[in-house]
Amino acid sequence: MTDQSTAQIDTPGGNTRTAVLEKALELFAETGFNGVSMRRIAQEVGINPATLYHHFTHKEDLYEQVLRFAYAEQAAQFSALVSTEGTPRSQLGEFIREFTRYIAKDQHFFRLVKREQLEGNSERLKMLVDLLFGQQYGAMVRSVGRVTQAFDAHMLVTSLLGLVLHHYETRHMRQFFSEYAPSQDDPDVVADHCCRLFFFGIQGEAGAGQVPEPSTHAMPTP
Amino acid sequence: MTDQSTAQIDTPGGNTRTAVLEKALELFAETGFNGVSMRRIAQEVGINPATLYHHFTHKEDLYEQVLRFAYAEQAAQFSALVSTEGTPRSQLGEFIREFTRYIAKDQHFFRLVKREQLEGNSERLKMLVDLLFGQQYGAMVRSVGRVTQAFDAHMLVTSLLGLVLHHYETRHMRQFFSEYAPSQDDPDVVADHCCRLFFFGIQGEAGAGQVPEPSTHAMPTP
DNA sequence: GTCTATAAACCGATAGAC
DNA sequence: GTCTATCGGTTTATAGAC
Structure with a gap:
């Protein structure tokens, strides 16, 4: 108050x-x-x-x-994530990689947001949207809208975030699965996986095993 | 005890x-x-x-x-989700649709699981895997492995679940975005969106706008 | 601005009558 | 198996000295 x-x-x-x-x-x-x-x-x-x-x-x-x-502490970093250069598609690919590294590093903020979403307090969720996510979300919606018009851009952003975030959110649980391998927590591995899936799907017709703009780091060859 | x-x-x-x-x-x-x-x-x-x-x-x-x-209450319903008939790919598509309807209906169980993942109590997470998710997860890993070998099947399951779940988890928050539309919460719309994205990606080369085995309900034509 | 001291309410848990 | 009554500890929050 x-x-x-x-x-x-x-x-x-x-x-x-x-x-x-x-x-x-x-x-x-x-x-x-x-x-x-x-x-x-x-x-x-x-x-x-x-x-x-x-x-x-x-x-x-x-x-x-x-x-x-x-x-306020995270807003600047978020802005830096969204405003990259290059073609719309390479922007999106770069965002996925940067976002993955970011959430793998920062612990507290996203856990707090998740708790807010669980609680479902409308007043605080609205504050969250007004203060931070509203602008960034809008930027992302426009960003994916530049790459494809075949999807609802809003739903596509929700899907993209869920795709990346769930790998981090289930981190503690997944180690108990028999199929678990430590490399599945590597931010670069996760980012490449999500990029491939998001751009091409499991069909992987056009350029399977290839991510647009592999950027700086090495690519695993599956 | x-x-x-x-x-x-x-x-x-x-x-x-x-x-x-x-x-x-x-x-x-x-x-x-x-x-x-x-x-x-x-x-x-x-x-x-x-x-x-x-x-x-x-x-x-x-x-x-x-x-x-x-x-125990959910185990039976989970089993019913995974063991559908048809080709491996149509099985997967049917699972996505059934799973989406399922989480849209049930409220309490998945919120409880999310809280457990947030808390990160190893002992309880292990119990969760042993009692319930272990079998279902293994079945899903084998299921996606039958459809494609170009991805890490374990990561693919994590991605698929995150893809669907995040639409439900952000339900309360998304209504405050200017891009929000009520149809984005419709289980069938979400399921079709996730199917298209999971199978073909945003490129949507092979059969864009078409989901394998559209099953019973009507398909939106974007 | 930071402290001591304490109020008032609520918490988990128990004893024992029925 | 359910109740009344209550203990001991913790909680949020306040009053007032320094």
Whole structure:
């Protein structure tokens, strides 16, 4: 509710507020809103629990500020992902590779988003769309629209994100399958797999085993 | 820990135990383990909180029994999904359509599984694989392996599931995008979209706009 | 801004009557 | 098998000194 706290997001210097936000982001992503107590957050930051209530009116306010903080922290990187150069198709291929590396590296933000989608709180989901995903999503929809008009561009973006994300989301579970191999978690392997599937499908007629613009890294030859 | 409770899963008749399990499944899926209290569960079932501790040793025991109950409840339906008839490719297409309808209908089970994947508890994820997904996943891996050998079959199954599931998981969020249209939530529309993408990719060279074995329902012509 | 101290509510879990 | 009553601990949140 306090608009002053929103304006302080980019306050430089490691003050208490940003220290709390960073640690709280980590903890909320780990065990969810109800899985972390204000005591625990204060303890891990190294301050008194009462101090939290000087910076944030209550727990839900802290959580909302954490969401805004996390979004702002990632927005720039997202923009960098979408605005690549080259042909529309090579842009898309490059995005898939960069996005895969990105979600393989960053842990907290996407787990937080997944929890929000599970919870289904309309108010917060709308904030999420307005603050960050709305613009990026629109850019992606236009991007895939430039490559093909044979699909609903909106559904195609949903499919593309699900294609990549599910490899990361099932990471902990897949190791228990007998068909598991560690290479299946390699970001470059996942990216190449998703590129091939997204562009050509399992038929792989036109140039099977070839990804448009293999870019810098080596390609596995299946 | 008590093996007697495990054996009682299939006890016929609407007794208290199954009533608790069904309601607890709903509540745990909704707000997670820490988001529901034993008091709340008892209240919604219409019994005294103390009664819960006659049927379950403690809260974590109740949660584990809910997982086993949910798994057993879904196992039969899962088996029916995979064992269709026809050519390997038409089997796969039929699976995508049936799976899409299935997850569009069932709410609680997949939210519970998603929460487990987020939490990353190795012990429980292993139980999930051993009790349910292990067999079904293996069957799917063999199924896609019969259709194509140009991909890692394990990764292909992960991709296929992510492709379908993400449309459902982002359902609440997508309505806030300006590109949203209600038809994008229609199970048959989603299934046809995923079929086309999975088989042919966005290139759609071989038979674009055509899905193998359109089966019973009408096909949209884009 | 940060602390000590504490209020008020809720939590998981138990004892024991019926 | 279900209930009443309650214990001990934890939770969010506040009041007020420094």
